[in-house]
Amino acid sequence: MINIQKIKQDFPILSQKIYGKELVYLDNGATTQKPIQVIEKLKSFYSEINSNIHRGVHYLSNKSTEEYENARKTVKEFINAKSTKEIIFTKGTTEAINLVAFSFGETFINEGDEILVSQTEHHSNIVPWQMMCKRKGAKLVVIPAKANGELDLEKYKLLLNSRTKLVAVAHVSNSLGIINSVKEIIDEAHKVGAKVLIDGAQAIQHLKIDVQNLNCDFYTFSGHKIYAETGIGVLFGKEETLNQLSPYQGGGDMIKTVSFEKTEYADLPFKFEAGTANYVGAVSIAEAIKYLNNIGLQEIENHEKELIDYATEKLLEIEGLKIIGTSKHKTSAISFVLEGIHHYDAGLILDKLGIAVRTGTHCAEPTMKHFGITGTIRASFAIYNTKEDIDKLVLGINKVKLMFG
Amino acid sequence: MINIQKIKQDFPILSQKIYGKELVYLDNGATTQKPIQVIEKLKSFYSEINSNIHRGVHYLSNKSTEEYENARKTVKEFINAKSTKEIIFTKGTTEAINLVAFSFGETFINEGDEILVSQTEHHSNIVPWQMMCKRKGAKLVVIPAKANGELDLEKYKLLLNSRTKLVAVAHVSNSLGIINSVKEIIDEAHKVGAKVLIDGAQAIQHLKIDVQNLNCDFYTFSGHKIYAETGIGVLFGKEETLNQLSPYQGGGDMIKTVSFEKTEYADLPFKFEAGTANYVGAVSIAEAIKYLNNIGLQEIENHEKELIDYATEKLLEIEGLKIIGTSKHKTSAISFVLEGIHHYDAGLILDKLGIAVRTGTHCAEPTMKHFGITGTIRASFAIYNTKEDIDKLVLGINKVKLMFG
Amino acid sequence: MTIEEVQNQIIEEFEIFEDWMDKYEYIIELGNNLEPYDDKNKTTSNLIQGCQSRVWLNAEMKDGKIIFSADSDAIITKGIIALLIRVVNNRTPEEVMNADFSFIEKIGLRENLSPTRANGLVSMIKNMKAYGLAFYSKEK
Amino acid sequence: MTIEEVQNQIIEEFEIFEDWMDKYEYIIELGNNLEPYDDKNKTTSNLIQGCQSRVWLNAEMKDGKIIFSADSDAIITKGIIALLIRVVNNRTPEEVMNADFSFIEKIGLRENLSPTRANGLVSMIKNMKAYGLAFYSKEK
């Protein structure tokens, strides 16, 4: 059995007091906290190993390079990619999506082509496509959501056609916590020859990911949401597809040879990693994955399922509280509104009680529009959260209701 | 007076043994090591403050945001920018240059326009411009170098014309250590209405930078070369110019409002910072700057001047050693070749002696071509290096000569 | 009373609060009692879009003084708006233009003015001063 | 001798070296004594571009066996090439195709095969095996 109290002790920040109160951190969708194992790894890496990678023939450089490439292997195994060539380190999900939007756009998109994104995406999975479509004269088409926040797959199928070149959908929507039916979305897209990018920023830390089983063409996530550093993320892409794409950024390390007349690009994965890679960030992802594997992904999923079920039950008992996104397929995040109370007001008071939640649009304005609201209060969970955290949230909400009643 | 022994003790990695020998780290051009102050800051940030910025209304989020924005202020003051709006955090120099190449290209470059780069640039200041020129049908024009590695300013002036839209030049060339006459380059470019980007990756850690005095339009550098983390860098841009550029990456935090019909971008500097910023990286830059300010920039410059003068003198005493790039205006890096000995062979043997230098083309193939060589051995210095380090290098080179003699 | 005197008055008022609860309850009360905002002034040009709460701000000249009115969808934001208006309402453009709002920090509400743009208050203060400047320039 | 036997022989030879100096001096000697490479085979298609040192590799079939020749501009790289050739030269395509080169690690030269692509040796081994596969397929 998973021992949450012990896990909690691995996260130094969780013993912080906020305004003299114990911190109840329920903003894990925005970023997760880091276990001491990851923090200590940063320290030991910078104190014992650090040197630029791929660049020197000296001992430390080789050692750094080895740790970096091992991190790539760890990620490859974690998501079951076929080859380390399919693992590109980026600075985060947002950059990964921008990379695909640009490079796929340059290579494959012509005027009149269509890109599909869903109504419930994070801005990072909307704006890059808008920008690319504008540049290329392509069309951004929206997969509508149903009243409960699930994507309308029937309508989705009708939208697919021979002009559809790429479908970009979140595995788990950040504002609602809903797990989208990505397998079906991918299979349907492939029938018309479209590629699929899955934004896994809110999935990788909660669900076991198998990119071969999903059969997605691209999968993206951020280190900072999976207990690792900020400034690092991953783009998985099928080798064959990545090979076809033109590079995104130019610079050191992504070239074979450079001359003013002709520059040849390096092979995968380096072709997409221009400049000094954030090798320490990559190592921190590997360390975080090791930490999660030690606990066990199934254990984590079970624990987080228990949390969301408990939270849903307890929150629904509160009068005037309405959950936004009532699909049954959810993980680790609940969005809700309080009748007659603005989410900002609620968030401010909860904060004073030491409870960190996120309020607002969650970088998902079109989702808010879909529900006809200006924002929600979102409680999002991670491995170190407990039922007591949820009890405190419930108490906090009741206090909020009292103050604004 | 500067106390190097004391400074050295601030850098834990320097007490490492390599193959049982004391580490002599002379690969600072590739990346610098980190003082304990920076390492401890990472630890305390992740243990006490960490939370996503600009996103929550809660205590930790506000605190993280404050530290991030203070880091921006620290950088602004360090390079004497006019406003924090002019400081964009990127993942490094390479990304900063790619950002400008893309956004400037989209906004200002038309077919037939010209971009000038010098013969002695790092690949990161060549390839992004090649890619952009190709996309836009513009022309990449090369500012030639003289035999001693200095740029030929007479020829440069002749190349400038009304089609010249941008000039991109390194402040200090990474492969030669030569300080280019950037002030004159900038002034001349402005006469024909061209903007200037200065790649400061090898200057920021050695020279006092004043972007207002330089009057450059863009200035870039990397955190990892100035004693801070990997995965973070800075783009300075004049507010007026940045305001005109279209954004580079799209996503969370760089928008005002998003809808599928119309997306409005945020104001500076956020417009260019899509996705979760590497706020911890930014904080590490601020911490490193604080460290340097404590020592005193003038002190650092003096010490490093002493080192390069001493190294030049001692190296020139070695028979068969030829310095590449013999300009008098140099800082902190010396490139050289050994008659009849391949740089790779030399580097391997030096490594076995615990001496870390970089060998090869230093991501500057056109520079090597200019000198008709395939690579050099480069020793590059930082604040913690001493004359003893250079003595050890000289002994090492003599050993190399013996082995291959 | 000068702007400074009003600010000092507010600071004194806030000194009696023993804890944040009392303070915020007072702010909520201020928010609930804020002078109603004329719906016809809820125009886009009067809207300040914070990430979290929205603020509307209207300014008119009357007898050489600026009359501010404002609204927000969040009560706490409204409460702080009430304080800001109390400080600068019915004053000359020059006074408004040069007003400092340091009392916000002194009564412990600085977190509400963080650069996160969350509630729009920072922009609101900027806009108030901009009105001051605009009317001042027009007078000249 | 089988490939394995040659590898074991090399491993034994290297066991006598007391320190890295002796070992590298021997590799340098091997490099200096590497069979001269025919300049006409220094073609672009035979070139393996490492970041640091360049390697040329040529392969020809003779009586059912592959004859390798190779060169590099760096002596240490040449020395290691000499060892690689000693292991797989004059062998059937099938043998070459399936060769493992674990002796490199066992004699403590693994750092020379790092994925940094610095010296081109990793690519050289790949290319040797590719030649094996190519000739093998042709024979079928």
Ligand SMILES: Cc1ncc(COP(=O)(O)O)c(C=O)c1O
């Ligand atoms: C002059 C110069 N420009 C650009 C770069 C690229 O910097 P980074 O790899 O940190 O993006 C470097 C560093 O290698 C450099 O020395």
Ligand SMILES: Cc1ncc(COP(=O)(O)O)c(C=O)c1O
């Ligand atoms: C679903 C989703 N996509 C994309 C992102 C953007 O990730 P990042 O800000 O790490 O680039 C996020 C995180 O906020 C997210 O939740």
